[in-house]
Amino acid sequence: MSHKKVVVDYDVLRRELEEGLEAFVQGFPLENFRQGDYKQYPVITLLACSDSRVPGNMVGSMFNRVFSIENIGNQVKTGEGSILYGLLHLGTPFMIVSGHSDCGAIKAASSDFSGEPDALRKELETVQDSLAQGLKTFAGSLSDDEKIKFTQLAELNVDVQINYLLDNPGVKELVDKKELYILGTMLDLHDVYGGGYARTYISNINGEKNPVAIKGFSELGSLAARANRLT
Numbered sequence: 001m002s003h004k005k006v007v008v009d010y011d012v013l014r015r016e017l018e019e020g021l022e023a024f025v026q027g028f029p030l031e032n033f034r035q036g037d038y039k040q041y042p043v044i045t046l047l048a049c050s051d052s053r054v055p056g057n058m059v060g061s062m063f064n065r066v067f068s069i070e071n072i073g074n075q076v077k078t079g080e081g082s083i084l085y086g087l088l089h090l091g092t093p094f095m096i097v098s099g100h101s102d103c104g105a106i107k108a109a110s111s112d113f114s115g116e117p118d119a120l121r122k123e124l125e126t127v128q129d130s131l132a133q134g135l136k137t138f139a140g141s142l143s144d145d146e147k148i149k150f151t152q153l154a155e156l157n158v159d160v161q162i163n164y165l166l167d168n169p170g171v172k173e174l175v176d177k178k179e180l181y182i183l184g185t186m187l188d189l190h191d192v193y194g195g196g197y198a199r200t201y202i203s204n205i206n207g208e209k210n211p212v213a214i215k216g217f218s219e220l221g222s223l224a225a226r227a228n229r230l231t
């Protein structure tokens with residue numbers, strides 16, 4: 001699980017950080033914020049992998065729009081309380097569970113991680129359990145090509161997270177009333193699906209995995225046309 005260390009130029013890093021903080025002040029949508037009485041009104045609860053190549057703003061502007069939870073391998077169990085807060089209390093009409101290609105957590109959970117610190121091992125065990133569950137009901141076969149195989153596993157992992165969410169009676173009720181759509185997405189950073197780099201596909205809606213059925217969610221308009229799966 002070793003990873004090459006980044007060479008840091010602290011002057012550049014400090015300047016970028018200062019510029020970033022200042023740009024946020026300058027771009028702050030104060031009038032919009034006031035109209036909301038200074039409260040938050042997110043429309044998406046986003047569960048994504050912490051991977052720095054999977055930024056929350058892949059779904060557009062984040063400010064007062066995205067209630068964001070990130071952890072390694074995008075696991076509901078690791079951030080369950082925060083996710084339920086977004087769904088049950090903030091009432092976001094969308095929940096997105098985003099998996100991605102070349103997920104380090106999926107790879108690590110498929111390897112020997114016994115030497116890792118307790119807290120990290122615990123999170124990887126959660127990922128490992130999800131993969132085992134996903135494979136239990138997977139009728140197809142995993143590719144011999146590692147790049148494809150780990151993306152297939154990431155896809156199955158997203159399915160497991162959505163099933164787990166649907167087991168929550170409060171969440172299920174919102175979905176049944178069409179007040180909540182749970183979208184499983186795959187961010188294809190590496191063009192594994194063959195449609196180009198950085199494309200996002202919808203692999204699951206409300207537990208539905210069949211791309212043809214997903215395309216039938218006409219209320220989601222052209223979004224549903226992104227339906228695609230490897231598994």
Ligand SMILES: [Zn+2]
Pocket residue numbers: 049050051072073074100102103104105106
């Ligand atoms: Zn990842």
